Amino acid sequence: MKVFTVPRRGSVLVWTFVMQLVLCWSVVFATNGTKACKLFSESDSERKVLSRLEPLAQKEFSADITDEKESYTYVFKLCGDAGGVTGAGVIQKDNKDKIKKPKVIGQYTSTEAIGGNDWVMLIYNDGEPYDSHCSNEKRKAIIMISCNKDTNTDKLVVVLEDRNRTRECFYLFELDSSSVCPPTESHLSTGSIILIIGFCILAVYLIGGFLYQRLIVGAKGMEQFPNYAFWVEVGNLTSDGCDFVCRSRNREEAPAYRGVTTDALEEEPEERDDHLLPM
Template identity: 30%
Template sequence: MQFPSFPSTLLLALALHSGVNAAASSDDKAKTPEPCTVASSTGAFYDLRPLSVLPLEPGKKVAKGEKINDWHARGYDYHDNKANFTLNICAPLIEKKEDFEGVNKKLWQNVSAQYTFGSKIYSIGQESSNLTLRGRRLVLQYTNGSPCGGSDKKRSTWDDDEEDGKKPTATRRKSTIISFHCDKDPLATQAVATFVGTDPDECSYSFEVLSRAACITAEPAKQSVGPGAVFGIIAIIAILVYFLGGIVYQRNVAHARGWRQLPNYSMWAGIGSFIKDIFIIATSSCARFMPSRRGYSALNINGGSNGRGRNGRNEDENRLIDQLDEEWDD
């Protein structure tokens, strides 16, 4: 019996890694989708995050075509066209948010849709990023806005009662429903928000948004690590399997001891000897370029034409050694 070679071990590690990835992928599908995205049971995927207007980071330059303001929709026949709407998608309003009618001050920063009528500002929903597919319609709903009842509604609300320590009284509140539609026009550059209408109690407001972001897209692959990290993990697993498995085999089956427990010991030993020989050759080549000691260059190693041979060389060597000893003594 022979221990499998390194390539075979690598293939085994790849197969194991693929099985782990497949199991992880099935677990990812069961997880909650990212905010402002939704996937249908048939595989259709919608991502409305490009419609979210986020605050501009300090020092960052505005990119060409980047939207930095909230979305606006004209009220038209609503209150004789004197009430215009401002909304954001899956994010709070960017514009200044304050003094909303009947809304707790703590919630002002979370308002995602509002309209102004006269000197009063009405919230028509708090931030939400939970997209819903109703049939073939993509819908986003905001709730918990200002109290219902039109522009004459007083400020006493559930939240104010809570602050005063009184028993809260349930109050119907304004809400918003936004329906998104796919814009297939290739020349369209930005989304268009349109006010559709409201109910007689002025509690529920409907909008439509036409945008290319509302078209079906492919769900992006979820990968927690990059390709380089994945390859590194596979390589480490393969090396560990190769060496640990080989040591177990060589020790228990081949009864090897010491360094011979390593798998393919003869191959690794040959590589070590080759590296050692290369190192010796390299150091020997470098030693020739080093300056020699004073006095040795005058020696006649081969005897030269003086014919003294070995005896002459010995005399020269003895004379040089005596000379060096005298210099060191001084």
């Protein structure tokens, strides 16, 4: 006895709905990009600067700092949760104390963006307050993203932590990337355009003429070359034209003086004096 199993229609519909929901969410998340960053003071100019960093959105970068007393790992994420910490754009991890909670240096929900031709300065504000430095103000991270067309991997570098002041302390990071490089515009000169057009016309002439001679006319060998008879005579025609235009006198030189030629003497009839003899 054969037993036929019928798939549960309800479970199939549920799984289909779940897959569609996941796909929709992934599309929304992928296209969100730099829009996840909330500007400290919303402006079109800063939003335009942020749009230049779209290739780096949702990417995570890290850098390690180690000395005799301290060892930290800094994690930076553009418009995303660095190290999985909600709202954090830059965090600091204590490598000597794994249990210690990561310290938030700056939040991407309070972002400032300043840009130049080949650089972007990103500022994350509202980090965790200092314990005894900088009048207990909140930490701030400054990420200097510079153009570097030669780099293949974007590497984060910790420059310094400036906390020996009463206010406006900050952490400074550097990141070289080709994403902020201005687009290179290629302008062709008039001569280049003429050369390109000439090469295209020549290619069409050669290929089209070759196909015509071979397929239509039925030529073989060198006869397949378009206008073969003409191009063979080009050298002779050019030489004749140059000779006609450039030469100023006839090639045959006139004699320096007129003399009696041997031909004239030979052709002169022999004078006979037989009539003078007595009969």
